Amino acid sequence: EDKVVQSPLSLVVHEGDTVTLNCSYEVTNFRSLLWYKQEKKAPTFLFMLTSSGIEKKSGRLSSILDKKELFSILNITATQTGDSAVYLCAVGRYNNNDMRFGAGTRLTVKP
């Protein structure tokens, strides 16, 4: 059965800290791995990764995929209270019309 596992499930840090969120997957017909940020309701897109070893970067956020070891990490540097949210990892597969999500990591950034 396809699985997407995120760790840790929750994390509390202070402003300015750097955090690393993990996502491992075991899926058939892997096509892509996506990261979303969910603050209140709608998940908002952060990154899509399809190739190993190529870092995607947006401001203080970056992510990389390892297709050999079947995992991805999301890094956030110099965290701010506005980074507090649930971060979701999702996998897209060939011949499937849905995304398979992990349970998410709840990040709390304290002032």
Add this chain to the structure above:
Amino acid sequence: DAGVTQSPTHLIKTRGQHVTLRCSPISGHKSVSWYQQVLGQGPQFIFQYYEKEERGRGNFPDRFSARQFPNYSSELNVNALLLGDSALYLCASSRDRGFPETQYFGPGTRLLVL
């Protein structure tokens, strides 16, 4: 352009009742997917509709049904509600059916079953 819209935003029902949730996709998007997100979990796929036909179905009982209208809006229906149906129901739209990576999520409908 308006994003994906959903109605209602919140809903309280009792066990055994029926509920209808509505979704309007982004203009030009023909694919609508529904997800259920139970508290503390990630979204779980329920249905995808494209061009008014069901194109994908997740592991949900027959109490869950959906349809898509000619204007590409969609309804999710849940019959004989159970306490475990309490969740955030997310709708997502995309232009094509084969690439859910391109989907945009709506704000969701939070359903509480008492």
